Amino acid sequence: MLLDSYRPKVIVTKIGLDGHDRGSRLVATKLRDSGMEVVYTPPWQSVSAVVRLAAEEDADVIGISSLATDHLLVPDLVSALHDAGLDHIGIIVGGIIPDDDEQTLLEGGVHRVFHPGSSLVEISDFVRDLAIKSRTRSLRKFQVVSNEES
Amino acid sequence: MKKAKVVNLSDSGAQNSKNLWEQQYNQLLPEDRDISNRSGIPIKPLYTPDDWNDENYADKLGYPGQIPMTRGIYPTMHRGRTWSQRQLIGYGIPSDYNERLRKLLDAGNNAISLIPCNSVYRGFDADEVDPKLIGTCGVIVNTVDDMDRCFRDVDIAALSTAMNDPLPFTLLALLLGVAARRGIDWNQVSGTSNQSDYISHYVANHMFFRLSLEGSRRVLVDHIAFCQARVPNWNPLSVVGQHTQQAGATPAQAMAFTLATAIQYAEDCANRGMDPDIFLERFTFFFDISISFFEEIAKCRAGRRIWQRIVRERLGAKNPKTWRFKFHGQTSGVDLTRQQPLNNISRVSIQALAGIFSGLQSLHTDAYDEVLSVPTEEAARIAIATQNIVREEAGCADVIDPLAGSYYVESLTDQMEEKIVETMDQINAVGGMFKAVESGLIQRWIGESAMRFQSQVERGEQTIVGVNKYQLEEEDSVAEPLKRPTESVIQSQLESLANFKANRSQAEFNSALSQLQSAAQDPQKNIYEAIVNGVIGGLTHGEVVRYVRQELGFGQPQMIL
Numbered sequence: 009m010l011l012d013s014y015r016p017k018v019i020v021t022k023i024g025l026d027g028h029d030r031g032s033r034l035v036a037t038k039l040r041d042s043g044m045e046v047v048y049t050p051p052w053q054s055v056s057a058v059v060r061l062a063a064e065e066d067a068d069v070i071g072i073s074s075l076a077t078d079h080l081l082v083p084d085l086v087s088a089l090h091d092a093g094l095d096h097i098g099i100i101v102g103g104i105i106p107d108d109d110e111q112t113l114l115e116g117g118v119h120r121v122f123h124p125g126s127s128l129v130e131i132s133d134f135v136r137d138l139a140i141k142s143r144t145r146s147l148r149k150f151q152v153v154s155n156e157e158s
Numbered sequence: 159m160k161k162a163k164v165v166n167l168s169d170s171g172a173q174n175s176k177n178l179w180e181q182q183y184n185q186l187l188p189e190d191r192d193i194s195n196r197s198g199i200p201i202k203p204l205y206t207p208d209d210w211n212d213e214n215y216a217d218k219l220g221y222p223g224q225i226p227m228t229r230g231i232y233p234t235m236h237r238g239r240t241w242s243q244r245q246l247i248g249y250g251i252p253s254d255y256n257e258r259l260r261k262l263l264d265a266g267n268n269a270i271s272l273i274p275c276n277s278v279y280r281g282f283d284a285d286e287v288d289p290k291l292i293g294t295c296g297v298i299v300n301t302v303d304d305m306d307r308c309f310r311d312v313d314i315a316a317l318s319t320a321m322n323d324p325l326p327f328t329l330l331a332l333l334l335g336v337a338a339r340r341g342i343d344w345n346q347v348s349g350t351s352n353q354s355d356y357i358s359h360y361v362a363n364h365m366f367f368r369l370s371l372e373g374s375r376r377v378l379v380d381h382i383a384f385c386q387a388r389v390p391n392w393n394p395l396s397v398v399g400q401h402t403q404q405a406g407a408t409p410a411q412a413m414a415f416t417l418a419t420a421i422q423y424a425e426d427c428a429n430r431g432m433d434p435d436i437f438l439e440r441f442t443f444f445f446d447i448s449i450s451f452f453e454e455i456a457k458c459r460a461g462r463r464i465w466q467r468i469v470r471e472r473l474g475a476k477n478p479k480t481w482r483f484k485f486h487g488q489t490s491g492v493d494l495t496r497q498q499p500l501n502n503i504s505r506v507s508i509q510a511l512a513g514i515f516s517g518l519q520s521l522h523t524d525a526y527d528e529v530l531s532v533p534t535e536e537a538a539r540i541a542i543a544t545q546n547i548v549r550e551e552a553g554c555a556d557v558i559d560p561l562a563g564s565y566y567v568e569s570l571t572d573q574m575e576e577k578i579v580e581t582m583d584q585i586n587a588v589g590g591m592f593k594a595v596e597s598g599l600i601q602r603w604i605g606e607s608a609m610r611f612q613s614q615v616e617r618g619e620q621t622i623v624g625v626n627k628y629q630l631e632e633e634d635s636v637a638e639p640l641k642r643p644t645e646s647v648i649q650s651q652l653e654s655l656a657n658f659k660a661n662r663s664q665a666e667f668n669s670a671l672s673q674l675q676s677a678a679q680d681p682q683k684n685i686y687e688a689i690v691n692g693v694i695g696g697l698t699h700g701e702v703v704r705y706v707r708q709e710l711g712f713g714q715p716q717m718i719l
Contacts, residue, residue, distance in 0.1 A: 024291055025276040027364030027715075030405045030492070033605055034612055037719050050717055051364050052280065076276055077532075080290045106531040123496045124529055125625040127616050 016044045016139030018069045021058055022051040023085065024078030031102055031124075032073035038128040039135060055081060059088045062097055068139035068146075069098040079105050079113065086117040096145035098138035102126070176206065195453040196611065197410035199573050205565035210572070212563070218463075218572070222558050225470075227462040228571070229559040230517040231482035236555040242520040243545055244320055244486070245538060248273030248296035250643045251651045252307035255297040259312060269520070271352075272308065272321045274299050274329065279322070281368045281707065283700030284648075284655055293643040295532060296322075298651055300699045301658045302335035309333075315342050319349035320486075324366035325356050325377045326706050328699040331690040334389065338694060348391035350442060354378065355398040356713075357419045357591060361600050362401035364715045368703055371596065373710025377685055379426050382437055384686040395423060396442045396486070402600075403446035404492050406608020409457040410574055414581035415591070415600060416443060417464055422591040424473050434473045438480035447513040448490040449505055452570055455561060458485070458516035460575035464582075486520040487513040494529040497624035497633060502526035507544050514554055515561055521545060532641065601718045655698070662696035670695025671705065678709035 020036040022029065029051060040046045047065050049058075062070060070089075072082055079101055089097055101113055102122040110121045119138055122131055183203065184190075193201040202209075220226055223233035232238065247258050247270070259270060273296040277287040283300045284292055292298055299305055314337060323329035330351055337347050353359070356374035359367035369377060378395070385394035397420045403412035420441060427437050443461075447454050465483040469475045489509035494502040503526045510523050523541040525533030533541075549555045561567040585594045594600050614620040621627045670692040677688035689702055697705075707713075 025280045025287065025365070027359075027367065028404075029364060030608055033719060034406075034608055037605065037609060040719060046719070048717055048719055050714060077291055077294045081288065104529060104531065125495055125497055125622070128612060129616060 014140060014143060016068045016136055016143070017047070017065060018044050018071060018135060018139065019047045019049065019058070019061060019065065019067045020071045020073070021047075021049040021053050021061075022073050022078065023053050023055060023058060023081050024074070024076075025052065026074065026076040026078050027051045028075040029073070031075070032071070034128060035071060035073070035102060035131055038132050042132045042136070044132075044135070044139070055085045055088050058085060059092050059094065062089065062094055063092060067097055068142045069100065069135050071135070072099070072101045074101060074103040074105065076104070079103070079109060082113055082118060083116045090117075096142050096149060098135075098142040100131075100135065100138070102131070176208075179204070195409075195570075196448070196450050197408040197453060197457075197574060197577055199410075199453075199570065199577065205569050207565065209569035210565045214568075218568070219562055225466055225481065227466045227481060227483060228459050229562055231462065231484065231519075235517060235558040236514065236549075237558060240549060240555065241514070241518055242269040242318075242486075243267075243542060244269045244271055244520050244522060245542060246271050246273045246322075246522060248275070248322075249641070250293045251298055251647055252304045253310075254643070254647075255308045256310050256312070259308070263312065263317075268316070269318050270320070272297065272299075272319060272329065274322060276365065278329075278699060279324065279365050281700065281703030283698050284651055286700055289645070289648050289652075293648060293651070294641070299329060299332065300655055302332050302339065302693055303654070303658050305329070305332040306336045306339065309336060314340075315346035317349070319347075320352050321349065322353045322366075323351050324353045324359065325369055325374050325381070326689055326702065327351055327354070327377075327381050327686065328689065328693065328702050330389075330392070331686075331693040331702070332699065334690050335694045344389045345391065347389055350393040350396055351381070351385075352396045352444065353398070354381070354395050355401075355419060355423075355444075357422065357595055358398040358401040358415075360713070360715055361415075361595050361604065362405035362407075367713040367715055369707060369713045370711030371592075371713070373706070374713065375426060375592065376681065377706070377710070378423065379430050379432075380684045380686040382423075382427055382440075383430065383432060384684055384690070386432070386437060386440070388687075393440045393442050395440065396444050397423065398444045400444050400446040400488055402604055403448065404490065405604050406611065407604045408607050409446075409448065409450065409453050410577040411581055411603060411607060412446065413457050413461045413464075413574075414578045414585070416445070417461065417468065417578070418582050418585040418591040418594070420465070421468060421472065425590070428473070434469075434475040435477040435480060438469055438473065438475050439477060441480075441484075443483060443485035445485055445487050445518075446490045447487045447509045447516070447518075449493045449509055449512075451508055451512045452567060453574070454509075454512040455516045456567060456570040456574040457578075458487075458518065459559075459567075459571045460578055461485075462517070463571075463575060464578060484519050486522070487516070487518040488522040489513065489524045491524050491528050494524060494526065495622060495624050496529045498630060499526055499530060501624055502529065503540060503544065506541060507548065510544055510548055511554060514548060515559075517559060534641075598716055598718050601716060605718065658698070667696045670697050671701075674702070674705055675709060678706060 020032050036046050036048045099118050100120045105121050219228045222230040275292050275296040275298045277292045284298050321329045353366045382394045385392045397416050399412040399416035402415045462483040466481040469480050489506050506523050513521050523544050525537035525541045527537040588594050674688045674692045677683040677685045
């Protein structure tokens with residue numbers, strides 16, 4: 009599959025209650041300036057709203073920014089995406105995440121946790137790779153479905 | 159004994175010496191790097207009487223407590239009364255808060271704070287949000303009963319209480335409800351409505367932004383008018399530079415935004431017929447103190463000088479108490495690093511020192527582990543000890559405005575002032591701060607500054623120890639797991655809320671609610687009075703915010719990249 013020139017689609021959002029957005033704005037701006045298509049939402053999204061948006065936008069990656077305790081909702085998001093048949097979507101989390109919780113997130117299907125001090129270039133490179141992997145997974149899923157149909 | 163030579167600028171000898179120094183400097187350092195501070199002011203290697211001289215003393219500095227206030231707002235400053243050490247407290251349910259508060263009071267504190275849970279910030283009662291998210295970052299306070307429990311066996315008339323209480327100020331309403339219940343006159347209730355600056359929430363810290371921009375504009379003025387008439391020892395407003403600077407604004411921009419915002423609020427009050435000589439006395443400010451040491455000191459000194467000029471010349475206040483630029487400072491969390499976290503103790507010490515030299519009235523020092531998680535008790539204790547060490551061991555508060563007269567600090571104060579005024583002029587030109595945030599101008603400026611700073615860090619032009627320089631191969635993590643209330647504690651809080659709702663008088667509730675709705679619909683009425691009466695009549699925090707949002711609109715920040 010020739011995905012080298014693929015333009016990834018990324019949702020940058022905040023779920024739960026917090027509203028600090030310096031990090032999410034910087035990341036969203038960097039991803040956009042690196043040529044990705046970015047859907048940037050207001051804070052306080054519900055898990056179901058993010059799932060709906062991911063389906064409508066056919067997103068490759070969802071980036072969740074959490075500066076308080078909202079990362080505790082991420083496992084709910086992972087399972088809701090799974091239930092909606094969107095488990096090919098890559099998930100990254102950025103912000104203030106205690107070590108114990110990071111372990112739980114990574115074991116629960118989050119692809120990477122970025123802490124304060126992470127470089128935007130590193131984040132953007134990671135997201136591009138992750139997006140191509142998710143797109144590949146999604147295409148495979150689609151092919152399986154079409155084969156079954158034919 | 160040989161007399162010291164008096165350096166005179168017209169003295170050709172002095173000029174020759176300076177020329178010689180310049181020559182030597184350029185020879186030894188032919189490729190000197192360009193250095194600018196965070197506000198973009200170029201920093202020279204040496205400052206001399208060519209940059210600032212004492213002939214300007216009366217105009218630019220004066221004496222503490224006198225115009226132009228550069229050297230401080232009180233004649234005695236920290237020598238007379240030390241700054242308040244107001245640390246943030248809030249965790250769990252009201253009984254947890256009460257326990258912590260009483261410990262602090264027993265230890266001699268009288269300036270206290272109340273930090274509510276994030277669910278409260280967003281305008282919800284505990285039964286409206288996912289239980290996973292409540293009680294970790296602050297205390298759950300939804301009803302007059304909850305507030306009463308927070309202050310059980312505590313004399314609220316003897317305290318100065320700073321509450322993080324965004325519009326429409328439900329926590330103050332609950333506190334006044336407790337005072338009424340205990341027969342305490344509202345004249346005796348003192349403290350500050352922190353997080354009352356809705357403009358800073360609209361552009362930067364959205365967590366606190368609850369009502370539409372227009373709705374907020376009305377509620378704030380109603381609140382200031384109500385407090386002035388009924389709770390005269392309460393500071394109804396704290397104008398915040400901290401949010402915009404934490405979000406990425408430069409120190410000069412953050413000061414300019416704050417002053418422009420204060421002008422907006424003052425003019426909104428004056429347009430309602432209120433007297434600047436009275437309401438301005440209760441305006442307070444809140445700034446971020448970053449690690450850019452000299453720049454922060456210059457920022458605050460310049461801010462004091464600009465504010466007294468605005469208050470006298472533009473707002474026409476004659477009461478000298480209104481000329482005082484009273485501010486709280488918080489050391490910057492953005493400067494702290496997750497890498498080698500104990501280094502943050504050094505950073506906070508430098509920030510605290512900058513804050514003290516800048517002449518603040520109240521200081522919060524961040525815990526070193528803030529970047530890892532909600533601070534542990536040990537880290538919070540070190541943060542307080544840092545202030546005590548700076549003040550009592552190092553003697554840094556013994557002299558008022560000790561850096562005054564430094565060629566560098568005075569020249570930088572002047573240049574920061576110019577830069578701040580320039581930005582304020584640009585805001586004036588678009589019709590003031592309200593218009594400037596409505597159009598997204600301020601948000602774009604903040605975003606650009608945040609990106610500029612981040613790029614400097616990534617290019618290595620701005621060193622951050624342990625992040626882009628002096629990194630360790632292996633990081634030792636000291637992150638403690640987050641302290642969370644147990645499920646049974648949260649359950650008990652939910653039950654007490656359910657009991658409160660079940661036991662309140664339905665007739666009183668209905669009447670409180672209809673009064674609130676009619677006040678919201680009639681701009682001639684004071685909506686804040688209806689809110690205070692509302693919680694006394696049995697409305698909960700979440701209900702007040704919900705009904706006010708229904709009437710005045712939900713606060714939705716603009717998303718600008």
